[in-house]
Amino acid sequence: MQRILMIALAAAGLASMTGAARTEDFPSRPITMVVPWPTGGPSDAPARVIAERMAVSLGQPVIVENVSGASGSTGTGRAARAQPDGYTIVHGNPTTHVVNGAVYKLNYDVQKDFQPVSLLARQTFLIVGRKTLPATNLQELIAWLKANPDKATQATGGPGGAPHIIGLFFQKETGARFGFVPYRGTAVGINDLVAGHIDFMIDAVNNTLPHVRAGTIKAFAVTARGRLPVANDIPTVDEAGLPGFHFASWQAIFAPKGTQEAVIAKLRAAVADALADPAVRDRLAAFGLDVFPRELQTPDALAELQQAEIARWWPILRAANIKVE
Numbered sequence: 277m278q279r280i281l282m283i284a285l286a287a288a289g290l291a292s293m294t295g296a297a298r299t300e301d302f303p304s305r306p307i308t309m310v311v312p313w314p315t316g317g318p319s320d321a322p323a324r325v326i327a328e329r330m331a332v333s334l335g336q337p338v339i340v341e342n343v344s345g346a347s348g349s350t351g352t353g354r355a356a357r358a359q360p361d362g363y364t365i366v367h368g369n370p371t372t373h374v375v376n377g378a379v380y381k382l383n384y385d386v387q388k389d390f391q392p393v394s395l396l397a398r399q400t401f402l403i404v405g406r407k408t409l410p411a412t413n414l415q416e417l418i419a420w421l422k423a424n425p426d427k428a429t430q431a432t433g434g435p436g437g438a439p440h441i442i443g444l445f446f447q448k449e450t451g452a453r454f455g456f457v458p459y460r461g462t463a464v465g466i467n468d469l470v471a472g473h474i475d476f477m478i479d480a481v482n483n484t485l486p487h488v489r490a491g492t493i494k495a496f497a498v499t500a501r502g503r504l505p506v507a508n509d510i511p512t513v514d515e516a517g518l519p520g521f522h523f524a525s526w527q528a529i530f531a532p533k534g535t536q537e538a539v540i541a542k543l544r545a546a547v548a549d550a551l552a553d554p555a556v557r558d559r560l561a562a563f564g565l566d567v568f569p570r571e572l573q574t575p576d577a578l579a580e581l582q583q584a585e586i587a588r589w590w591p592i593l594r595a596a597n598i599k600v601e
Contacts, residue, residue, distance in 0.1 A: 299536055299538045299539060302361075302362055302538075302539050302542060303334050303335070303336040303362065303363065303542075304336070305336060305363065306336050306337040306338070306339050306363075307330075307334065307336060307337070307338045307339070307362070307363050307364070307365065308338075308339050308341050308363065308364050308365070309323060309326075309327045309338050309339065309340050309341070309365050309366070309367055309529075310341050310343055310351045310352070310354060310355045310364065310365070310366040310367065311323045311340050311341065311342050311343070311351065311366075311367045312342075312343055312344060312345075312348035312349070312350060312351025312352045312355075312366065312367070312368075312372055313342065313344050313348060313351070313433070313461045313463070314342060314344045314460055314461040314463050314464055315342050315463070316463045317344075317433075317461045317462060317463035317483060318399070318462065318463070318479065318480030318481075318482050318483040318563075319367055319369060319480075319527060320340070320342060320463070321482060321563060322396070322397065322482070322527060322560055322563055322565055323340055323367040323527075324340050325550075325556055325559050325560060326367075326396060326529075326547065326550050326551075326556070327339070327340050329549065329550035329553055329556050330543075330546040330547060330549075330550050332549070333545065333546040333549040333550070334542070334543075334546050344460050344461050345460055346380065346434065347371055347372075347375075347376060347379075347380070347433060347434030347435060347436050347437045347458075348369075348371050348372040348376060348433075348434070348437070349372070349376045349380050349382060351366065351372075352366055352368065352372045352373070352376070352384070352386075353382065353383060353384050355390075355530070355532060356384035356389040356390065356532060356533075357384070357532075358532050359532070360391075360531065360532040360533060360534035360535040360536075361535065361539070362531060362535050362536070362539035362540075362542070362543060364531075364532065365393065365529055365530065365531050365543065366390070366529070366530050366531075367527065367528075367529060368390075368527070368528050368529070368530045369438070369525055369526060369527050369528070370438060370525055370526060370585055370589075371433070371436070371437045371438050371525075372386070373386045373387075373390070373528070373530065373582055374386065374582060374585040374586050374589055374590075375436050375437065375438070375441060375589060375593065376436060377586065377590070378436070378586075378589065378590045378593040378594060378598070379435065379436035379593055379598045380436065386582075386586075387582065387583070387586070388533065389532065389533045390530040390531065390532065390533055391530065391531045391532070391533055391534075391535050391540060391575065392528070392530055392575040392576075392578035392579045392582065393528070393529040393530060393531055393540055393543050393544050393547065393575060393578070394528065394529050394543075394544045394547040394548070394573045394574065394575065394578060395526060395527075395528045395568040395572050395573055395574075395577055395578045395581065396526070396527040396528055396529065396547070396551065396565075396567070396568065396573075397526070397527055397551075397560055397565035397566055397567045397568060398524050398525070398526050398565065398566045398568065399480050399481065399482075399524060399525045399526065399527065399563075399564060399565050399566075400480075400481060400498055400499055400500040400504065400523070400524045400525075400564060401438075401439075401442065401478050401479055401480055401481065401484075401498070401499045401523055401524075401525070402478070402479065402480075402481055402484045402485065402488070402495050402496075402497070402498055402499070402507070402510065403417070403446075403476065403477075403478050403495070403496045403497045403498075403499065403513075404469070404476060404477050404478075404479070404484045404487070404488060404493050404494065404495050404496065405417060405469075405475060405476040405477075405493065405494050405496060406469055406470075406472045406474065406475055406476070406493060406494075407470075407472070407491070407492060407493055407494060408472055409475065409476070409494065411496070412494075413496060413516060413517075414496040414497045414511075414513070414516035414517055414518060415516065415517045417476065417496050418450045418452060418517075418518070421450065421452035421453075421454055422450070422451060422452050425452070425453040425454075426453050426454065426455065427454070428452075428454040428455070428475040428476070429454060429455045429456070429457050429474050429475050429476075430443045430454055430455070430456055430457065430474070430475065430476055430477060430478065431457050431459060431462065431465030431466065431468060431469055431474040431476075431477045431479075432456050432457065432458050432459065432462065432465065432477075433458070433459060433460070433461045433462040433465065433479075434458045434459070434460070434461075435456075435458055435598065436593070436598055437462075438523075438525050439462055439477065439478050439479050440456055440458070440598075441589075441593070442478045442499070442523050443456060443478055444596065444598075445521070445523075446478065446521070449518065449521060450518070454475070457474055462477065462479045462480070462483055463483060465477060465479075466479065466483055466484065466487060466493075469487075469493055470487055470492045470493060478499070478523075480525065480563075480564070481498070481504065481506070481507065481563065481564025481565075482562075482563035482564050482565070485506065485507055485564065488507075488510075495507070495510045496516060497510065497511055497512060497513045497515070497516040497518065498510050498511070498512055498513070499512075499513055499521060499522055499523040499524070500512055500513075500522060500524065501514070501522055504564055505561065506561065506562060506563075506564055507564070526568075526581065527565070528578050528582075529543065529547055530578075531543065540575060544573070544574065544575065547573060548570065548573050551567050551568075551570070551573060552570070
């Protein structure tokens with residue numbers, strides 16, 4: 277009996293030592309960052325910038341894997357079911373880690389099945405329209421929508437996503453009625469906007485501004501309190517006649533629940549290094565992203581923000597009876 281006990285204790289000690297060694301060696305192979313949106317979308321490009329710089333600090337490649345569908349829940353679900361060893365992380369935002377928990381029947385929990393790693397940056401939106409729209413400013417767009425009830429269309433990245441939710445509030449604030457056309461991601465939807473098949477969008481700056489600059493779509497306003505440095509010629513919603521219509525998204529990194537704290541700390545440190553790099557900050561600023569202050573680049577700050585967003589949005593979404601089966 278004593279010998280069995282000694283063997284058991286030795287085995288437990290070996291397992292503990294092996295686990296510690298694994299943590300010390302992390303990472304010893306490439307890491308996968310799941311981006312639950314299509315390639316080229318407003319989350320994809322910033323994620324690739326962050327992943328590229330994280331690899332420098334970690335000494336291993338950070339490979340972006342695009343897994344789109346169901347308003348980001350397909351890829352997020354894959355990350356939730358991954359081994360909690362730090363080798364799979366997910367690039368999240370309010371759609372994937374707040375809204376989807378209220379509007380989709382998920383096989384994972386947006387809070388309980390993830391461990392926050394770090395906040396990355398904030399992102400505002402542009403209200404844009406097809407080039408052939410008769411409206412030349414936001415007030416004219418609203419007037420045109422109200423004069424053509426239930427005829428106009430807004431592209432979204434899927435039911436319950438940020439553009440859809442903002443569109444619902446746009447209807448409420450303006451009294452306009454229009455239809456929503458869901459896509460697998462707004463990077464896909466904007467192609468139809470450029471082609472003139474869709475009337476307008478409310479989407480991230482880095483997905484819309486290049487097309488505005490190319491002259492293939494027109495911009496009406498930015499959903500921020502102040503003009504953007506990368507788009508100083510575009511008025512704010514306050515200036516354009518829709519005061520207080522302020523919306524911003526955020527981007528963050530999560531890991532599967534159960535990931536060791538020491539591994540989370542290494543991932544967070546790599547994110548902090550990336551966000552401190554002037555070249556990275558410049559590239560993110562060009563996308564219309566505002567990096568969170570270093571003191572908010574923590575698991576606790578991300579967890580607090582996610583909880584606050586859930587408390588804010590879930591009652592509104594449920595009252596609106598937005599459900600996707």
